[in-house]
Each structure stands twice: as structure tokens, then as C-alpha cells.
Amino acid sequence: METESEHVDKFEKLHLKSNEKIEIFVNGYIGNHLGTGDETHYTGSLIVTDERVAFFHEGEFGDIFKTVALSSITNIQRKSFFGHRTIKINTQDNSLTFKTFSRDCAQSIYSWLSVQLLNTANAAS
Numbered sequence: 001m002e003t004e005s006e007h008v009d010k011f012e013k014l015h016l017k018s019n020e021k022i023e024i025f026v027n028g029y030i031g032n033h034l035g036t037g038d039e040t041h042y043t044g045s046l047i048v049t050d051e052r053v054a055f056f057h058e059g060e061f062g063d064i065f066k067t068v069a070l071s072s073i074t075n076i077q078r079k080s081f082f083g084h085r086t087i088k089i090n091t092q093d094n095s096l097t098f099k100t101f102s103r104d105c106a107q108s109i110y111s112w113l114s115v116q117l118l119n120t121a122n123a124a125s
Contacts, residue, residue, distance in 0.1 A: 007045035011056040015065060016049070024048045024112050028085075028100030030055055030066070046087070046098045048112060053089055055098060068096050070116055078110045089113070 008025050016022065025048065031041040042064045044057030053073070057064035068089055077088040085106035089096045100106050 005045045007056045007058050008047055010058040010063070011045070011047055011054065011065075014063075015054065015056065017051070020049045020051050022047060022049050024108055026098075026100050026102055026105035026109055028098055028102070030057075030064075030096070030098055046100075046109060048109060053096065053113070055096060066096055068094070070113075071120065073113065073117055073120075076110060076113050076117060078106065087113075 005025060005027050007027070008022070012022070025045050027043075027045050029041055029043045032039045033041050035041055042055075042057040042059070044055055044064065047054045047056060050070075052067050052069050054065065054067040068091055072091045073089055074092055075090045077086075077090070079086045079088075080103075083101055084099050085101065085103055086097060086099050087106055087110055089098075
């Protein structure tokens with residue numbers, strides 16, 4: 001499991017709410033290496049708190065911050081291809097696709113989110 005990240009440190013200072021707790025995070029990236037526009041490549045951290053999933057990239061010319069409330073997640077997909085682990089978090093209106101090379105971290109994120117999704121579904125029924 002990842003133990004440190006400059007992106008997580010900055011996220012804690014700028015975006016972590018006072019009553020919010022970081023549960024797990026993994027370093028990786030969003031976008032594609034040669035992508036442009038919405039597919040621009042950004043290296044950062046996928047951070048899971050007890051309230052939301054966030055991608056945060058601390059950059060020289062500005063930060064990239066994308067977030068999804070845990071309660072709005074409709075499904076989670078994962079895929080592995082040539083060492084890249086992809087986690088796609090879907091909501092009714094949007095999705096967040098994150099990639100990493102860490103198999104164990106990707107599995108931990110997927111498992112944690114799957115349990116939360118299952119708990120949300122059980123609470124609703």
C-alpha cells in the first residue's frame with residue numbers, strides 16, 4: 001500500500017474537510033500519455049475518503065482536482081492491460097478513470113469501493 005504522496009499532502013491542506021478522513025490512496029494518473037483536452041495526461045493520486053473519491057494533481061501552473069461523492073457512485077469497473085491497472089468509477093452523469101501500475105493498490109481501492117457500494121445498496125433496500 002502507498003504510504004506517502006506529495007499530491008495527498010497538498011490535498012489534505014487544500015481540500016480535506018474538517019470532519020473528513022482519508023481511507024486509502026494510490027498514486028497513478030488520469031488521461032492518456034499523448035492525450036489532449038479531456039484526455040490530457042496528469043500524474044497524481046486517487047484519494048478515497050469516507051465521503052468521496054478524488055483525483056488530485058499538484059502542478060506548477062495549477063492543480064487538477066476531480067471529485068465524486070461516494071453516494072453518487074453507480075458502479076465500479078477495473079481492467080488490467082500490459083501492467084496498467086485501470087479503475088473506472090461511474091456515476092449517473094459522469095465517470096472518473098484512473099490508471100496505476102500498482103496491482104495491490106488498485107485491488108485495495110477496488111475492494112474498498114465495492115464494499116461501500118454494496119453497503120449503500122443494502123441501506124437503500
